[in-house]
Amino acid sequence: MNITVCIGSSCHLKGSRNVVERLERLILERDLKNEIELRGSFCMGQCQTGVSVLVDDTYYSLTPEDTERFFIQTVLPKLASTKHAIGTQIEPV
Ligand code: FES
Numbered sequence: 477m478n479i480t481v482c483i484g485s486s487c488h489l490k491g492s493r494n495v496v497e498r499l500e501r502l503i504l505e506r507d508l509k510n511e512i513e514l515r516g517s518f519c520m521g522q523c524q525t526g527v528s529v530l531v532d533d534t535y536y537s538l539t540p541e542d543t544e545r546f547f548i549q550t551v552l553p554k555l556a557s558t559k560h561a562i563g564t565q566i567e568p569v
Contacts, residue, residue: 477512477555482528484519492527494540502547511555 481487481496496516503512522528525537531551538546 477558478515478532479512479551480515480517480530482520483516486519486523487527490527491540495527495529495538495543498540498543499547502544
């Protein structure tokens with residue numbers, strides 16, 4: 477799974493650095509470094525929202541305070557469903 481956090485100027489002012497640091501900590505705490513790639517990006521063209529975050533191909537808008545809840549409620553279930561889908565594909569028929 478790829479998580480890309482916008483570090484453009486508008487998102488920077490809304491706390492993107494703090495979002496990145498929180499995501500890094502959450503990924504490390506759960507030992508998910510091999511499963512989640514965290515990246516930065518310049519402006520994603522969504523400046524009117526909060527900090528723009530792209531999880532695979534879906535955009536989200538976060539604040540630093542939302543980050544842990546977002547990780548638990550959105551990222552972890554998405555990751556689990558990806559794993560399930562991969563496991564389903566390689567099961568013998
Ligand atoms: S600066 Fe983040 S979407 Fe524009």
